[in-house]
Amino acid sequence: MKNLIVGQSGGPTAVINSSLFGVIREGMKQEKHIDHIYGMINGIEGFLKDRYMDLEKELTPEQLQCLRTTPGAFLGSCRYKLPEDLSDPVYPKLFQKFNALNIGYFFYIGGNDSMDTVSKLSRYAESHGESIRIVGIPKTIDNDLVLTDHTPGFGSAAKYVAASVAEIGIDASVYEAKSVTIIEIMGRHAGWLTAASVLARKFKEDNPVLIYLPEVPFCLENFMKDLEKAFTQRNNLVVCVSEGIHDKDGTFICEYAGEAGVDTFGHKMLTGCGKYLENYVKSHMNVKVRSVELNVNQRCSTFSQSLTDAKEASLAGSFAVSAALEGATGKMVSFVREEGPGYDLSCDLVDVNEVCNKEKPVPLNWITADGCDISDEFIAYALPLIQGNPAIPMKNGLPNYAYRK
Amino acid sequence: MKNLIVGQSGGPTAVINSSLFGVIREGMKQEKHIDHIYGMINGIEGFLKDRYMDLEKELTPEQLQCLRTTPGAFLGSCRYKLPEDLSDPVYPKLFQKFNALNIGYFFYIGGNDSMDTVSKLSRYAESHGESIRIVGIPKTIDNDLVLTDHTPGFGSAAKYVAASVAEIGIDASVYEAKSVTIIEIMGRHAGWLTAASVLARKFKEDNPVLIYLPEVPFCLENFMKDLEKAFTQRNNLVVCVSEGIHDKDGTFICEYAGEAGVDTFGHKMLTGCGKYLENYVKSHMNVKVRSVELNVNQRCSTFSQSLTDAKEASLAGSFAVSAALEGATGKMVSFVREEGPGYDLSCDLVDVNEVCNKEKPVPLNWITADGCDISDEFIAYALPLIQGNPAIPMKNGLPNYAYRK
Numbered sequence: 001m002k003n004l005i006v007g008q009s010g011g012p013t014a015v016i017n018s019s020l021f022g023v024i025r026e027g028m029k030q031e032k033h034i035d036h037i038y039g040m041i042n043g044i045e046g047f048l049k050d051r052y053m054d055l056e057k058e059l060t061p062e063q064l065q066c067l068r069t070t071p072g073a074f075l076g077s078c079r080y081k082l083p084e085d086l087s088d089p090v091y092p093k094l095f096q097k098f099n100a101l102n103i104g105y106f107f108y109i110g111g112n113d114s115m116d117t118v119s120k121l122s123r124y125a126e127s128h129g130e131s132i133r134i135v136g137i138p139k140t141i142d143n144d145l146v147l148t149d150h151t152p153g154f155g156s157a158a159k160y161v162a163a164s165v166a167e168i169g170i171d172a173s174v175y176e177a178k179s180v181t182i183i184e185i186m187g188r189h190a191g192w193l194t195a196a197s198v199l200a201r202k203f204k205e206d207n208p209v210l211i212y213l214p215e216v217p218f219c220l221e222n223f224m225k226d227l228e229k230a231f232t233q234r235n236n237l238v239v240c241v242s243e244g245i246h247d248k249d250g251t252f253i254c255e256y257a258g259e260a261g262v263d264t265f266g267h268k269m270l271t272g273c274g275k276y277l278e279n280y281v282k283s284h285m286n287v288k289v290r291s292v293e294l295n296v297n298q299r300c301s302t303f304s305q306s307l308t309d310a311k312e313a314s315l316a317g318s319f320a321v322s323a324a325l326e327g328a329t330g331k332m333v334s335f336v337r338e339e340g341p342g343y344d345l346s347c348d349l350v351d352v353n354e355v356c357n358k359e360k361p362v363p364l365n366w367i368t369a370d371g372c373d374i375s376d377e378f379i380a381y382a383l384p385l386i387q388g389n390p391a392i393p394m395k396n397g398l399p400n401y402a403y404r405k
Numbered sequence: 406m407k408n409l410i411v412g413q414s415g416g417p418t419a420v421i422n423s424s425l426f427g428v429i430r431e432g433m434k435q436e437k438h439i440d441h442i443y444g445m446i447n448g449i450e451g452f453l454k455d456r457y458m459d460l461e462k463e464l465t466p467e468q469l470q471c472l473r474t475t476p477g478a479f480l481g482s483c484r485y486k487l488p489e490d491l492s493d494p495v496y497p498k499l500f501q502k503f504n505a506l507n508i509g510y511f512f513y514i515g516g517n518d519s520m521d522t523v524s525k526l527s528r529y530a531e532s533h534g535e536s537i538r539i540v541g542i543p544k545t546i547d548n549d550l551v552l553t554d555h556t557p558g559f560g561s562a563a564k565y566v567a568a569s570v571a572e573i574g575i576d577a578s579v580y581e582a583k584s585v586t587i588i589e590i591m592g593r594h595a596g597w598l599t600a601a602s603v604l605a606r607k608f609k610e611d612n613p614v615l616i617y618l619p620e621v622p623f624c625l626e627n628f629m630k631d632l633e634k635a636f637t638q639r640n641n642l643v644v645c646v647s648e649g650i651h652d653k654d655g656t657f658i659c660e661y662a663g664e665a666g667v668d669t670f671g672h673k674m675l676t677g678c679g680k681y682l683e684n685y686v687k688s689h690m691n692v693k694v695r696s697v698e699l700n701v702n703q704r705c706s707t708f709s710q711s712l713t714d715a716k717e718a719s720l721a722g723s724f725a726v727s728a729a730l731e732g733a734t735g736k737m738v739s740f741v742r743e744e745g746p747g748y749d750l751s752c753d754l755v756d757v758n759e760v761c762n763k764e765k766p767v768p769l770n771w772i773t774a775d776g777c778d779i780s781d782e783f784i785a786y787a788l789p790l791i792q793g794n795p796a797i798p799m800k801n802g803l804p805n806y807a808y809r810k
Contacts, residue, residue: 012579042581072575079580163803167705170477170806174417175484176447199803203810275680295697300572303708306802386802397711397791398568398604401575405608 001033002104004321006055007040007047008073008139009080009110009117013153014160014305015313016139017074017402019109021067022317023137024055033325038101041404043078043108044117047097048090053404066402068310069392071300074402081113082120091124098132105133105324109317111140111151115332115356122330122352133324136332136352137316141299143192146360147350148334152316153299155309155385158196160301161185161294162386165240166200168292169207172236179236179288180227180281183208184274186298188244191215191362193298196382197240198374207238214244215361216371218253223277224284226372245273253277302399307388312345319347343384406438407509409726411460412445412452413478413544414485414515414522418558419565419710420718421544422479422807424514426472427722428542429460438730443506446809448483448513449522452502453495458809471807473715474797476705479807486518487525496529503537510538510729514722516545516556520737520761527735527757538729541737541757542721546704548597551765552755553739557721558704560714560790563601565706566590567791569699570645571605574612577641584641584693585632585686588613589679591703593649596620596767598703601787602645603779612643619649620766621776623658628682629689631777650678658682707804712793717750724752748789 006023008016020039027037041051053075059067067074083090098106108118118136125132138145141157165183172181185194191213198211209230212218218241230237246252257276278291316333323331331349338344366378393400411428413421425444432442446456458480464472472479488495503511513523523541530537543550546562570588577586590599596618603616614635617623623646635642651657662681683696721738728736736754743749771783798805 008579012576046581070575071572073579076581077579159802163708164702164706166803166806167476167707168701170475170808171417171701171705174413174478174482176451176481199801202806202808290701292700292702293698296573296576296695297569297697297699297702300576301569301708302572303568303706383801388802389797389799392794394794396604396788397564397793398571401571401607403575403607 001035003036003038003102004034004105004107005038005040005052005098005101005103006107006109007043008075008077009043009108009114010077010140011111011299012072012077013139013141013299014071014156014301015152015310016109017067017070017072018310018313019137019139019152019317020074021064022314023107023321024059024064026318026321028056030321030325034105038103039075042076043080044082044094045078045080046076048094050097063402066393066400068314069302069305069390069399070402071302074404079113082117086120086124086127094121095124095128095130095132103132105321107135107137107320107324109137109139111138111142112145112356112359115145115352118332118352119330119356126330133327133329135320135324135328137320138332138334139313141193142187142190144190144359144361145355146358147355149337149345150335150385152309152313154192155306155312156301156304157193157298158199158382159306159386160298160304161193161196162199163304164294165197165208165238169200169238172207172238176235177288178231180285181236181238182274182277182281182289182291183238183240184243184272184291184293185240186294187214187242189214189359189361191242194240194242195362195366195374195378198379199382199386205233207236208240209233209237210239210372211374212241212245212372213362213367214242214246215364216367217248218245219247220280227281227285241273241277243272302392305390306386307390308385310390315347323349406440408441408443408507409439409510409512410443410445410457410503410506410508411512411514412448413480413482414448414513414519415482415545416516416704417477417482418544418546418704419476419561419706420557420715421514422472422475422477423715423718424542424544424557424722425479426469427719428512428726429469431723431726433461435726435730439510443508444480447481448485449487449499450483450485451481453499455502468807471798471805473719474707474710474795474804475807476707479809484518487522491525491529491532499526500529500533500535500537508537510726512540512542512725512729514542514544516543516547517550517761517764520550520757523737523757524735524761531735538732538734540725540729540733542725543737543739544718546598547592547595549595549764549766550760551763552760554742554750555740555790557714557718559597560711560717561706561709562598562703563604563787564711564791565703565709566598566601566699567604568709570602570613570643573697574605574643577612577643581640582693583636585690586641586643587679587682587686587694587696588643588645589648589677589696589698590645591699592619592647594619594764594766596647599645599647600767600771600779600783603784604787604791610638612641613645614638614642615644615777616779617646617650617777618767618772619647619651620769621772622653623650624652625685632686632690646678646682648677707797710795711791712795713790715795720752728754
């Protein structure tokens with residue numbers, strides 16, 4: 001009988017712990033095949049320093065239950081890139097540690113870079129006759145992994161973005177005076193999350209009136225024209241921009257500000273594109289302007305967790321365990337959306353080497369021709385992913401988060 | 406039989422519409438005494454332009470139900486200050502309009518400035534023999550109104566702050582590397598909301614490790630020392646600052662940045678104190694630093710609405726109507742917390758002239774002597790106000806907000 005080890009890597013999401021929950025639950029179910037269920041603390045990086053825990057023994061039933069609605073990464077995370085050269089001594093060191101712990105199954109929950117780790121470890125295992133099975137479980141709010149319909153973490157972040165944008169729109173509409181509110185949303189290279197802001201729109205002329213993704217070059221002059229046109233429709237405008245919008249030369253709009261902004265002590269002031277655009281519009285239009293950076297709460301809000309997303313994240317975790325037991329290795333769990341009128345999702349496996357170090361942008365035909373709005377195809381794609389609210393265990397008026405002290 | 410009119414004024418909150426709901430519901434109950442229930446659109450300012458609606462006729466039962474969990478100001482708001490001089494022609498103009506609509510009861514939901522409106526209108530009515538009864542219903546996330554235990558709107562904003570700070574703390578703790586996360590929270594003059602961040606702390610050494618309110622002068626030098634001391638306890642530090650922190654000379658910390666920050670086009674870059682402190686710590690300490698401005702979502706989040714706050718906001722609205730029917734005028738509804746071990750609240754009336762244009766700061770003995778933490782007395786005060794989650798009507802995966810198109 002072999003043991004199982006699981007780790008978390010990269011930026012956290014609202015449901016990365018749901019995937020961890022799925023791995024633990026399935027691991028406990030498979031007690032005939034799996035003995036201990038270990039968790040690496042701070043991913044591969046921590047494991048190399050012998051930091052791990054026995055999840056079955058050390059987690060209380062209450063902690064296990066709370067894990068499902070706790071954001072962040074319960075096990076801690078890392079941004080550790082394994083060397084390209086598979087003859088590097090870190091590999092035998094790692095596998096020695098795996099073998100010392102009698103590990104038969106290795107799971108890594110993460111995004112692009114984490115799948116790179118899964119790829120390297122599985123290639124090393126294959127070429128060195130190591131029998132350990134290595135499977136990746138996708139996670140990223142950015143939704144930019146290829147070969148999967150979407151990624152766990154995106155639905156909850158999209159729901160946070162849509163609800164927050166709707167509420168900021170409500171807040172912005174209470175006064176009669178003309179105003180522009182610019183909302184900066186995460187996503188440096190892919191605009192999936194920013195696109196989700198369209199879900200906040202309740203009727204045709206409703207906010208957000210303008211949406212800009214990094215998939216289309218951004219032009220300040222066109223932006224001002226878009227605003228003027230939008231002002232003919234309504235007095236308070238909400239504009240959503242991806243943090244990664246850039247001009248046709250590839251220069252990020254946030255860099256426009258960073259080049260020259262200095263504070264009283266001469267220190268360079270770094271700000272985002274939202275703040276830059278706020279100042280730009282302020283100095284070009286005689287209207288009230290403000291900017292809101294949704295910031296890290298996008299990826300860690302419990303209250304706006306999507307039940308669909310949480311369930312799918314857990315499913316991805318348990319599917320990975322069953323698949324590994326059936327022999328899968330060098331794979332990533334993927335989501336397949338079945339054709340048809342309803343929303344029907346199933347899990348599959350894809351070659352992890354085909355996933356890592358690639359990025360999936362929003363299809364250009366899901367962005368309107370004028371470059372400042374999102375098409376109905378995206379809405380049909382994204383709407384099922386934000387459905388349902390999980391029951392949140394509460395304590396002292398706040399979500400009862402699971403945590404390692 | 407007389408009619409009722411209600412308006413909303415000042416910045417919106419998550420539960421200002423619960424108070425509106427309370428007014429409408431009580432008004433409908435009192436059908437023997439109240440005929441029409443009117444709502445001013447954009448407060449006094451809109452009413453002066455004859456903008457109002459019949460809330461009983463024009464609101465569908467679904468809208469009325471959704472009102473309870475819709476943030477913002479359903480009727481629209483204004484920031485309109487009535488002239489100090491009660492012989493100004495705007496007063497007879499207003500009362501002419503009231504009388505034309507056969508208004509017997511006037512309710513204004515708002516903060517400090519709105520109570521100034523209530524004060525002036527009731528003083529004018531008294532001195533001019535107008536029989537209309539005028540009552541204020543408190544609302545402000547800032548919790549800075551005097552003569553009331555707390556204000557509707559504070560509990561939900563406090564819950565948003567506490568939950569968000571806890572989640573940012575979880576997010577910040579996933580990596581091992583030393584880091585500082587600075588969270589900027591609303592409150593220019595009073596630190597109530599920033600103080601609520603202490604509710605996020607799950608155990609003694611937990612984040613937020615440092616909390617700075619505007620009630621105590623802020624000193625950059627001490628701040629750096631506080632950080633260094635905190636780093637001896639843990640690697641990732643979450644620091645909460647009120648937007649209104651200022652030095653001993655009264656200069657806002659956010660002004661330190663605004664004095665010199667300019668972008669590539671020479672435009673002045675305005676940023677908050679959080680961003681300023683981020684840049685300051687970055688240039689003085691070799692650790693990862695980021696800042697998060699919680700921004701407008703603090704006052705308009707549906708998902709983190711406190712059920713206690715929503716119920717009390719509604720109660721304040723219905724109490725105002727009953728009180729006016731019993732003869733009250735020139736009053737504001739206040740909250741009285743009963744002495745004793747449990748949390749027991751009742752409504753009372755206070756002289757609105759004693760409320761307007763005053764501010765209630767956080768008591769200095771609720772701030773620790775070192776000026777960077779909050780005492781247990783505050784926790785005992787604030788904890789009951791964030792309890793309970795309302796059932797949120799949902800539509801397409803998002804809260805079903807009530808809105809005027």
